[in-house]
Amino acid sequence: MPNDDTTSDDQLESKTVALRTGENFETSNDGTALLLFPVLVTMARKWFKTLFLQMPNGAGAAAKRWLPASLIDGHGLDDGLGIVLLNRPILLEKHYFTTLWNGAKVRVAVDGGTNRWVDWVKGNINSEHLLKPPDLVTGDFDSCNQEAMEYVEQLKCTIVHTPDQNATDFTKSLKVLKSHGHDKQLSRVLALCESSGRLDQIMANINTLYLADAILPGVDVFLRSSNSLSWLVRPGEHTIDIPQRLVSERIWCSLVPIGQGCQCTTDGLRWNLDGSRPLQFGSIVSTSNTYATNRVRITTDGPLLWSMGTTPKDM
Numbered sequence: 001m002p003n004d005d006t007t008s009d010d011q012l013e014s015k016t017v018a019l020r021t022g023e024n025f026e027t028s029n030d031g032t033a034l035l036l037f038p039v040l041v042t043m044a045r046k047w048f049k050t051l052f053l054q055m056p057n058g059a060g061a062a063a064k065r066w067l068p069a070s071l072i073d074g075h076g077l078d079d080g081l082g083i084v085l086l087n088r089p090i091l092l093e094k095h096y097f098t099t100l101w102n103g104a105k106v107r108v109a110v111d112g113g114t115n116r117w118v119d120w121v122k123g124n125i126n127s128e129h130l131l132k133p134p135d136l137v138t139g140d141f142d143s144c145n146q147e148a149m150e151y152v153e154q155l156k157c158t159i160v161h162t163p164d165q166n167a168t169d170f171t172k173s174l175k176v177l178k179s180h181g182h183d184k185q186l187s188r189v190l191a192l193c194e195s196s197g198r199l200d201q202i203m204a205n206i207n208t209l210y211l212a213d214a215i216l217p218g219v220d221v222f223l224r225s226s227n228s229l230s231w232l233v234r235p236g237e238h239t240i241d242i243p244q245r246l247v248s249e250r251i252w253c254s255l256v257p258i259g260q261g262c263q264c265t266t267d268g269l270r271w272n273l274d275g276s277r278p279l280q281f282g283s284i285v286s287t288s289n290t291y292a293t294n295r296v297r298i299t300t301d302g303p304l305l306w307s308m309g310t311t312p313k314d315m
Helices: 009-021 033-054 069-073 096-103 113-124 146-153 170-179 201-216 244-248
Strands: 064-066 081-085 104-110 138-141 158-159 188-191 220-223 228-233 235-239 251-255 262-268 286-289 295-300 304-310
Touching: 064 158, 081 096, 081 113, 081 170, 096 188, 104 113, 104 170, 113 138, 113 146, 138 170, 170 188, 170 201, 188 201, 201 220, 201 228, 295 304
Parallel strands: 064 235, 081 104, 081 188, 104 138, 138 158, 188 220
Antiparallel strands: 220 228, 228 304, 235 295, 251 286, 251 304, 262 295
8 A cells, every 4th residue: 555645646647737737736735836836937937038039030029120320420310300408518519419409300408408408509609500499398497597498488499397206307308299299200219418427317317218118109219428329129139230330440339238137149249149148237248349240130038228339439
């Protein structure tokens, strides 16, 4: 006679069925299923990530193609571009800034960014670099000075006060774009912001990239400084067309996971990622990378911040 600890073939078959179907885990007499469940979950996650990264289009959707050249050099801009000017010094080359600003479908000055815009206009009033007025001036206006406010009021700009302190002025400006119906006109929004000085503001701007898809679905949002362009690469497969100048000059690029780790593979970089290790803080991140070809392919199961230098200068 078998003792009470012996498991019969019928019982083993019953447990196997339970593991396959997920039934009766909590009623298993000896706890075998409960002990195996975490192992099975871990195996399933690894299997899913491996399958995801091997799929031709990541999550099964068509690869997202990115064409950043026009945002880097200002040539060939489409008519679906919105410009958001944040409260940082305008260090962009004058012709480039004028081309971007005047060529945009919608122009927004955000709080202290209004001061920057007015100062720039007054400093270039006798040059050929004349700017169109902002279509919208938004913010809680704790940074916009009275002189700048009076200036844009005289220009009959639409002024939208956004006092909510649970969101940044940048995030609120995207909401204003939507509430004023501009989301239907835009395919891209370029936020002009220098990436030096205030680390907290930099992180807040990155957070807005994470929020942007829910605010402006289908509209790509970018951060542009005088020497870099950044945006969020969401789960799936992506191709990025790299201007040949950046390849030839070996300009830097990076892939950084913010908030969560991810499995990522790349092709076209000098130092590619093969997905063998998670890309996350406390493990590895891909910074100070560069290009092997003029097309980069990325497959990821989590969001990543893609940044690329636009000039040989780091400052």
